[in-house]
Amino acid sequence: MSSYSVAEPSGAQKLVAGALVxxxxxxxxxxxxxxxxxxxxxxxxxxxxxxxxxxxxxxxxYVNLFTTRTRMPQEQLDALGPPQTWYDKIVRKxxxxxxxxxxxxxxxxxxxxxxxxxxxxxxxLGTAAAYAFSRFKVPFKDDLLFFILSTRMMPPIAVAIPIFxxxxxxxxxxxHAGLILLYTAVNLSLSVWLLKGFIDEIPVEYEEAAxxxxxxxxxxxxxxxxxQAATGIASTAxxxxxxxxxxxxxxxxxxSGTAQTAPPFIPTIIGVSGQDWPAVAAGATxxxxxxxxxxxxxxxxxxxxxxxxxxxx
Amino acid sequence: MAQIRVQNLRKDFGSFxxxxxxxxxxxxxxxxxxxxxxxxxxxxxxxxxxxLELPTSGEIYIGGEEVGMKRASxxxxxxxxxxxxxxxxxxxxxxxxxxxxxxxxxxxxVAARVADVARILKIENIxxxxxxxxxxxxxxxxxxxxxxxxxPKAFLMDEPLGALDAEFREHMAEELRALHDRMGATxxxxxxDQLEAMQMGDKIVVMNHGVVEQFGRPQQIxxxxxxxxxxxxxxxxxxxxxxxxxxxxxxxxxxTLGGQGVQVPVSREGLSGKLTLGARPEHTRFDEHSALRxxxxxxxxxxxxxxVTVRTDHGEIKSxxxxxxxxxxxxxxxxxxxxxxxxxxxxxxxxxxxSEANEGVLGxx
Ligand SMILES: Nc1ncnc2c1ncn2[C@@H]1O[C@H](COP(=O)(O)OP(=O)(O)OP(=O)(O)O)[C@@H](O)[C@H]1O
Ligand SMILES: [Mg+2]
Numbered sequence: 001m002s003s004y005s006v007a008e009p010s011g012a013q014k015l016v017a018g019a020l021v022x023x024x025x026x027x028x029x030x031x032x033x034x035x036x037x038x039x040x041x042x043x044x045x046x047x048x049x050x051x052x053x054x055x056x057x058x059x060x061x062y063v064n065l066f067t068t069r070t071r072m073p074q075e076q077l078d079a080l081g082p083p084q085t086w087y088d089k090i091v092r093k094x095x096x097x098x099x100x101x102x103x104x105x106x107x108x109x110x111x112x113x114x115x116x117x118x119x120x121x122x123x124x125l126g127t128a129a130a131y132a133f134s135r136f137k138v139p140f141k142d143d144l145l146f147f148i149l150s151t152r153m154m155p156p157i158a159v160a161i162p163i164f165x166x167x168x169x170x171x172x173x174x175x176h177a178g179l180i181l182l183y184t185a186v187n188l189s190l191s192v193w194l195l196k197g198f199i200d201e202i203p204v205e206y207e208e209a210a211x212x213x214x215x216x217x218x219x220x221x222x223x224x225x226x227x228q229a230a231t232g233i234a235s236t237a238x239x240x241x242x243x244x245x246x247x248x249x250x251x252x253x254x255x256s257g258t259a260q261t262a263p264p265f266i267p268t269i270i271g272v273s274g275q276d277w278p279a280v281a282a283g284a285t286x287x288x289x290x291x292x293x294x295x296x297x298x299x300x301x302x303x304x305x306x307x308x309x310x311x312x313x
Numbered sequence: 314m315a316q317i318r319v320q321n322l323r324k325d326f327g328s329f330x331x332x333x334x335x336x337x338x339x340x341x342x343x344x345x346x347x348x349x350x351x352x353x354x355x356x357x358x359x360x361x362x363x364x365l366e367l368p369t370s371g372e373i374y375i376g377g378e379e380v381g382m383k384r385a386s387x388x389x390x391x392x393x394x395x396x397x398x399x400x401x402x403x404x405x406x407x408x409x410x411x412x413x414x415x416x417x418x419x420x421x422x423v424a425a426r427v428a429d430v431a432r433i434l435k436i437e438n439i440x441x442x443x444x445x446x447x448x449x450x451x452x453x454x455x456x457x458x459x460x461x462x463x464x465p466k467a468f469l470m471d472e473p474l475g476a477l478d479a480e481f482r483e484h485m486a487e488e489l490r491a492l493h494d495r496m497g498a499t500x501x502x503x504x505x506d507q508l509e510a511m512q513m514g515d516k517i518v519v520m521n522h523g524v525v526e527q528f529g530r531p532q533q534i535x536x537x538x539x540x541x542x543x544x545x546x547x548x549x550x551x552x553x554x555x556x557x558x559x560x561x562x563x564x565x566x567x568x569t570l571g572g573q574g575v576q577v578p579v580s581r582e583g584l585s586g587k588l589t590l591g592a593r594p595e596h597t598r599f600d601e602h603s604a605l606r607x608x609x610x611x612x613x614x615x616x617x618x619x620x621v622t623v624r625t626d627h628g629e630i631k632s633x634x635x636x637x638x639x640x641x642x643x644x645x646x647x648x649x650x651x652x653x654x655x656x657x658x659x660x661x662x663x664x665x666x667x668s669e670a671n672e673g674v675l676g677x678x
Contacts, residue, residue, distance in 0.1 A: 205398035208365050211385040212392045213459070214415035227402040 038281035061278025107265040118183035126191030183244040198232025234301030315376030322371035346514035391460035467499040537671035541663040555627040560585025576652035578670035587660035594633040596651040603647035
């Protein structure tokens with residue numbers, strides 16, 4: 001039962017609503033589709049004017065994304081003999097040979113480690129803190145909760161300079177641990193508040209029942225509370241991941257090599273061999289995949305999470 | 314199964330005392346009711362017995378062992394919550410077997426016990442359903458199943474029928490009582506419904522404002538209330554109270570009420586000042602010769618009996634008389650009481666005075 005009731009919409013209303021939803025979906029997905037399409041264009045198609053909607057797809061952008069290449073005079077190319085692999089063949093027709101792997105895979109890997117690492121840490125710490133705030137008598141609870149929230153009241157980048165200096169002192173610049181810590185710190189307030197809301201909604205009787213059924217407090221927490229908080233944990237995780245995954249400013253500031261994530265790296269592709277838009281688009285496309293997969297996997301939870309409380313349990 | 318003894322139990326929440334020095338004993342195998350109005354500390358008492366709340370002071374003995382500071386899991390008791398608290402992420406079978414799994418019991422034995430319990434409660438057909446879609450009655454049965462599957466020392470139930478609709482409550486109450494009689498398990502049952510308590514309980518504790526007002530068998534409590542509160546809380550309609558200024562001597566058997574003598578059971582204590590005479594409506598009858606007179610305000614037909622409300626100088630008095638007896642609104646009638654059933658209360662403290670009649674019930678307190 002819902003807390004309010006609405007009349008069944010008429011056919012015409014449904015039609016209008018459906019049309020609006022589809023229109024909105026088209027508008028929001030257009031840039032996304034354009035990026036994905038550009039990744040499969042040749043460099044000349046990518047910058048063609050008027051823009052090409054129909055084009056001959058090629059994976060050249062993807063090959064360029066993952067490799068470093070060098071241009072060679074035709075006679076030297078001829079001396080090399082025919083190209084050995086399918087990706088050699090693709091670049092050879094532009095008079096270029098592949099000299100090695102690019103750093104994209106490494107940067108992408110950094111993004112995965114840092115994004116998922118900080119999300120996991122955020123969830124673990126956030127759940128523990130939220131559970132404590134929700135269930136136990138904590139001295140100055142309200143003040144502490146407000147303090148935690150207040151850490152989110154200014155844009156994080158406002159403290160960029162102190163953080164930069166601090167990281168240099170502590171040797172955290174350009175390390176995975178450094179960015180994981182930073183993203184966790186930024187996201188933790190959101191995570192504590194969101195999760196506390198979800199845990200507050202779980203009646204305490206379930207844990208008490210488990211205590212009486214012979215379980216310890218900790219067992220009651222992870223066998224009874226956690227499964228029921230799954231919805232909240234999933235939606236919180238998505239919010240945390242999206243922030244950490246997309247974060248650009250701190251990544252530019254605090255990483256340059258070993259720990260650099262994909263967002264600051266992708267724009268640098270442009271300069272390598274002319275304006276290689278297909279390679280950039282390919283990078284952006286691949287970059288989108290993990291968050292999309294993660295969100296799709298958790299989407300049921302996410303939807304339930306967002307409408308949580310509106311539904312009678 | 315075990316006896317449960319509660320001794321001077323107290324619970325403070327900050328400066329507020331939810332339970333003030335409760336003492337009572339639940340005998341082995343008894344169906345014991347914890348009765349009182351909302352907020353009187355019933356749940357708090359029960360939670361302390363279960364180990365979900367630690368007492369501020371006092372002792373709790375289960376089977377002779379002091380458990381006041383022990384963890385809930387070490388007390389070997391089962392608790393049935395008002396809203397049942399079935400684990401929503403498990404199906405019925407898992408819910409029932411959950412207390413056994415914590416003991417590390419072998420799978421085959423768990424399955425056998427669950428099957429047993431399901432048979433007793435007649436829920437074999439829903440064992441593999443999720444608990445979400447169950448009806449109130451079925452949820453109640455699953456909650457009971459989870460409680461009895463472990464064979465605990467005692468069952469503690471906090472208004473277990475409170476979430477059911479009135480029609481079904483009665484049925485479930487009977488089922489519950491039958492189940493208890495069959496298993497002979499010590500049961501402590503919290504309720505604010507005096508009828509439920511009278512119907513189901515072997516013994517009743519009546520609480521008010523965190524204080525145990527009286528403790529005894531339903532009939533004893535009904536006939537010989539220890540305080541005015543108990544007399545008013547139990548019975549429907551409640552006991553009639555006639556307040557007057559007067560006195561009674563130890564050994565005396567008459568009080569003077571509005572200039573007229575009223576016979577009461579031989580008193581064991583003397584008191585003069587503000588007194589209250591308590592008479593159950595069914596012990597209040599029409600009597601043309603009585604000097605206690607009043608006008609009939611209303612009659613309420615109840616089948617074989619009727620409740621007649623009479624306005625007198627001592628307030629409104631209700632009388633339960635056979636429905637074939639004549640009573641018309643507006644007429645003036647005389648009232649008298651069955652002397653052997655009356656109770657005198659000290660109006661200031663609300664305490665019942667000891668008399669020949671009630672000393673058997675109240676004497677031990
Ligand atoms: N954790 C707590 N903190 C503060 N006060 C509490 C707490 N638990 C209970 N109380 C107070 O103690 C009093 C007794 O509560 P309790 O739940 O035992 O009443 P009850 O007799 O079970 O009432 P009901 O019939 O409404 O369930 C109430 O006034 C309640 O507000
Ligand atoms: Mg209660």
